Amino acid sequence: MIDKQRLLIDALCDPNGLGKLELMLYNVHTPWHYRYIFHQLPYHISKLEGKRVVCIDCGAHAGLMSDVFLWCGAETHAFEPNPAILPFLRKKFSQAMSEGRYVLNPKAVADSDGEMELFVDDGGVLSQGIRIIGESKEMKSIQKVEVVDLVRYIKELGEVDIYFLKIDVEGAEFGIIEKLIKEGLHKKIHYIACETHERFFSDGEEKMRKIRELIKSNNIKNIFLDWV
Template identity: 25%
Template sequence: MYSLLSKLFQQFKRRFFYLLSRYTLYFSDQFNYLQPTIQLPFVWFGGYYTGFFVHPTYLNKDSIIYCFGVGDDISFELEIISLFDCNIYSFDPTPYSIQWISSQNIPNQVQFFPFGISDKTVLTNFYLPKEHGFISGSEELQSNVDGAKSIQVPMKKLVDIMSDLHHQQIDLLKLDIEGSEYRVLDEILESQIPIHQIVVEFHDRFFDDGSKKTEETIRNLNEHGFEIFAVSHSLEEVSFINRNYAY
């Protein structure tokens, strides 16, 4: 009974904050660029702070799903698998995440790779978090990482990863990569990779010009055929659909 009540409360809380975010968007010019531009059904997958809205209509057991940024939470992946019974390819070069996932009893549908995504395929500096107890590092030198604490990690372009895994297209791409999403998305769009759906956490809070970065990236996504269909209550997790696969 307690678990059911807890789940109902979490659903109510998520709905409340989603409606609050709608109010913020519609009555504040500051966030006009986050306005959804297409109406589609969507479902929240993952934890309260680690999930995303997804358009589920065309996902199935044969869908190809890439998730970049694991941390210590694969609830997004597990909920997708529980509904669609599909394979998910997860990636994270963070030492803590690699160690954490090796200690978990994960389903066979989750295939984990200990490298990250970048706008180039290279062994590069990866900056670790400033604060003790924080997990996520970044290739990007941003306010949440320590420029004096870095390690070398392998990073790959998406097109090279897909080639290695023999994939021609992606049904759902999740990006939670701590500020590197801006350059990565620019490279992905330039490569013209067939992607049906992108869900991304924008870490504009890590940069002085973060809002400008996010607005410019969303404009670039729009110009390449992607439209916003849902935004989280924090206004950071944004979900895009490729217009060619919207209906």
């Protein structure tokens, strides 16, 4: 059995190495079985001898996963449309941005380009439940935001090694995952982790069934639907 208290103590005593990484992963509530992926990331980068290794943080919110990606040495591209969060991200990652290691896109992502209403729940603009897609009868619109076709964006990155794609986009994930698979782009990404939000839709179970069948029928092993 994992002693998480011992893990935290070890992490606090190791501010510049693996312990710091463990503390970051604990802080973001990363599922335990993902940890080996991030333990391997620095080694993976070292093997590629200078090639651009990219991680993509869709739904960055407070930037906790961006912290992990940068600590491991990956070039990080983040998407966050929440206007209340963006000033904090710009301040937090200002040095990494100036060094070209962090790209902050103040936009939402979906399966096509455009502009959509940004909805927020009772938690206000700092809520993690902010979204552009879903049945939003009990939510209020705060503004319109630019939406980026994530598949197009990834293609335009060119010849890079995409190690990890995190998708936590409050309902837009169904269209994104389907398009990634249909265009075969998932084959160019080592790991894709997605938090699903079927609860936002009256046909949410059908959406989940369709995505699971698509993953199974294509024998896909690198798309995980259990991110939290």
